[in-house]
Amino acid sequence: MPSDVLHVTIDRANGPESFEVPAYDNQTVLDVVSWVQQNADPTLSYRFACRVGMCGSCAMMVNGVPRWTCRTHVSKVTDGAAIHVGPLRNLPIIKDLAVDMDPFFDKWVAAEGVHHGGLTRDDSIAVVDEGSATRVEANAGIECINCSVCYAACDTVAGNADYLGPAALQRAWTLLNDAKDEGSVAILDAVSGDGGCHNCHSMGSCTLYCPNELDPMSAIAGLKRETAKNFFWRGR
Amino acid sequence: MLGLRLYMAQRITALLMGPFVLGHIAVMIYAIQGGLSAAEILGRTQGSVLWFLFYGLFVVAVSIHGAIGLRVIAHEWGRVQGRALDVLMWGMGLAFFALGARAVWAVTFAGVVT
Ligand code: SF4
Ligand code: SF4
Ligand code: FES
Numbered sequence: 001m002p003s004d005v006l007h008v009t010i011d012r013a014n015g016p017e018s019f020e021v022p023a024y025d026n027q028t029v030l031d032v033v034s035w036v037q038q039n040a041d042p043t044l045s046y047r048f049a050c051r052v053g054m055c056g057s058c059a060m061m062v063n064g065v066p067r068w069t070c071r072t073h074v075s076k077v078t079d080g081a082a083i084h085v086g087p088l089r090n091l092p093i094i095k096d097l098a099v100d101m102d103p104f105f106d107k108w109v110a111a112e113g114v115h116h117g118g119l120t121r122d123d124s125i126a127v128v129d130e131g132s133a134t135r136v137e138a139n140a141g142i143e144c145i146n147c148s149v150c151y152a153a154c155d156t157v158a159g160n161a162d163y164l165g166p167a168a169l170q171r172a173w174t175l176l177n178d179a180k181d182e183g184s185v186a187i188l189d190a191v192s193g194d195g196g197c198h199n200c201h202s203m204g205s206c207t208l209y210c211p212n213e214l215d216p217m218s219a220i221a222g223l224k225r226e227t228a229k230n231f232f233w234r235g236r
Numbered sequence: 237m238l239g240l241r242l243y244m245a246q247r248i249t250a251l252l253m254g255p256f257v258l259g260h261i262a263v264m265i266y267a268i269q270g271g272l273s274a275a276e277i278l279g280r281t282q283g284s285v286l287w288f289l290f291y292g293l294f295v296v297a298v299s300i301h302g303a304i305g306l307r308v309i310a311h312e313w314g315r316v317q318g319r320a321l322d323v324l325m326w327g328m329g330l331a332f333f334a335l336g337a338r339a340v341w342a343v344t345f346a347g348v349v350t
Pocket of ligand 1: 153154155156157165166199200201202203204205206207216217220
């Protein structure tokens, strides 16, 4: 049974709209948004899929901060009985709480965040040394769920539309350290351009807000080191 | 907006400026404690290749470093883009250089040459 009422404000096309939602003990922000859509206004648009923090599709701004809403408990983010939900920052809004993730994924590809294989089916599988320093670096960023929370948190993305952003650059760093990936030259070139890793101010909002506790800021610092080394040794 | 080359230019000039700033401050403290007058200071800097190189390189480093920094601020906070951004960066860099170079020339070789 609902013990109380939550005052929910949702940012929509025509401005903020308020709803009263029954409060439960164990309630996520996504539960609240779903309640509104199912019981108060069926035209409310939002996005989710897995509800267990795997798919990365449910991110929204919650009280001004980017969060994965399916795993964010209301009690953890609100002091009283009020909560403010809005579409993810730094991305074009499609409708209500659904944003267009295309720029985010386009930059993922622009950063060469794709597999660069060098072997054929006749070759044996590349040996991966789990204990090597490069594998440790690669493993550090591998659990990214493409939720765009870091992208929404990044002030450099907000000020510089071409900046590739933390998630894409972190994936570039992961692949650069992956023994199975042979795209190091392409990756280093891709992250050295006008929107590349050198625009990062290392302020760490990405690392602070990543729901999977990944550390894109340090990954980007790694890219800066590698590109600088390359600049001296190879002059590019 | 900030590629690898500009990034390296800004970092390398930052590295150069570290010792220059320390050297500059050390000389300032030393010169004032000894009660040197402007004429006495000029007496030591005029015609000095060493001081010309020290402050000349300092000015070059500051011009490059500052112009790139302003480029970033102008883009991220002022929404300046494209050609305008390049023009602003080069303009500020050359202006800084002109101001600094004029001063360095004045205290080193200006009186000597004329
Ligand atoms: S550390 Fe870099 S990528 Fe992360 S939020 Fe700051 S500027 Fe963006
Ligand atoms: S790095 Fe973290 S916040 Fe960014 S997209 Fe991946 S999981 Fe989400
Ligand atoms: S719904 Fe899949 S991560 Fe939240």
